[in-house]
Amino acid sequence: MNKTERLLAIVLELQRKGVLRAEDLAAIFETSRRTIYRDIQALSEAGVPVVGSPGLGYSLMEGYFLPPVSFTVEEAVVLLIGADFIEQKFDISYGARAQTSQRKIEAILPESVRREATRVRTSIRLLASGEAVNSGQEKEYIETWRQSILEERKVNFYYSKVTSADGDKRDSVRTVAPYGLVLVSGAWILIARCDLRQELRHFRLSRMSNLTVLEDRFKVPSNFNLQDYQPADDRHLCVRIQANHTISDKIKESNNFYMESLEDHQDGLIVTLRVRQIEEILSWVLGWGAEVVVLEPESLRDRVREEAERMLKRY
Template sequence: MNKTDRLLAILLELQRKDILRAEDLAAIFETSVRTIYRDIQALSESGVPIVGAPGIGYSLMEGYFLPPVSFTVEEAVALLIGTDFVEQKFDTDYGTKAQASRRKIEAILPESVRREVSRVRTTIRLLAVGEGANLKEKTYLETLRLAILEQRKVRFGYSKRMPEADGNRQSVRVVAPYGLVLIRGSWVLLGQCELRQQLRHFRLSRMDELIVLEDGFQFPADFKLQDYKQADDRHIYVRILARPEIADKVKEANSFYMEAVEECADGLHVLFRVRQPEELLQWILGWGADMVVLEPESLRDRVRTEVEKMLKCY
């Protein structure tokens, strides 16, 4: 990054943050603290009102704003594709804001840049999958987003893919919602569940009758959504053989549980890591006779039982 670009970037960082130390800026721009001192001096001499406090850091004088920033073609394309993504994957309110942002970005672009951006965007397209099925999920997304901001608990019916320890798939949960995470195209709520008395994850697509309660909650002092990592409790390994005819399709499927893939003479050997072997049952059956479970034996027996039940239907 040359000096001119770095000066503008420093100005943007100062406008974005309340206060920054020279050490912080040096780390951001991967340069020395001495260089940052010189850059701050250059900005001050050019008329930018920067306030510096020894031992605290630098900040912009209150009321100072940068003039409108210009975008390169690549930057404009990135922003506009971002608005397309938000419109597709977020709730209606954010979708409307994304449309408004797109219009504003397009309005401030110079004509030459706007034409080039339009040309580039004709070569890129985002396709929403299952839009009708996502309508309820988008509605729940907005409800939960507001509940998180207002720090209010929620109640909903929840359907588990696999039964809990008590054998039930259906349950009613009261949850203190901490955050929303988009995982492989699906929205997941992270929150403290009163039924299980622990932090749990809930797919919005499996929720029903979502209600925001009057009861409030406090975020744990040590909780940060950006730093949170889910405990990995997948301790059971499953090995399957995929016939050569479907090997490429299996690799493209890119299952969440897939750990390793090895091409062998008899086909594709795939290793999975799961909580319960039954989590893969429907997926394996979907490939028919082109897929064979090698281990564990308990899953082989489970597949055999399901196939026998299927034969009785015909």
């Protein structure tokens, strides 16, 4: 990064974060504090109103905002594809704003950059991973959860959970304090503290109904950070299957969430998975038919055998 690029980047960082110390800027741009001091002096001489506060750091004078900057083709593509993603996967309100954002970005791009960005963009397609694109109902739920998270208001809803391979469901009423939304393999997951369980739980939006935003307020714990959050791993059941070589590539490409390891052997591909209960993996195993055999646990072997017998009776 040359000096001109660094000066622009410093202004953008101050505009984005408000106040930064010289050592913070030095760490960000991998340079010395002395260089940052010279850069701040150069910005001031160029008319950029940088204010230095002893013991606090540097900031931009209130009301100052850097005019629109030019985008490279790659930067424009990133922004436009990001808007495509928001339009597909978020709620209707954000989807509409994604469209207007696209139009504004395209309007300020030079013709050559816009043409090249369009060419690259049309070569990339966003597909839902693992599940179909969100239903209209689910998009409405995203908007409800988004607002309740920002307003720190509890929500009551009905939750339906499949409890067996036969499709049996167990419905319950939950009241939760929502902490955040996460998109996992094409499915939206709510991270929330459940009043019933008195702990953090995960809820699929696709299994919800009858959402009611309550007047009850809550506070997200100061030590909770959604970006750093790692759920406790309670997948204690080890599953091992052997797959014929004819489908080993397909098994690898399936990228099943529960997979832990893949080992090529003379007799086939050995797949090790770790789950909470066998129902989580039963349908996936059955989907490969006679091309796979369960090595362990015996309980899963029994369930596969039972399902095969039930299918045989149907035919």
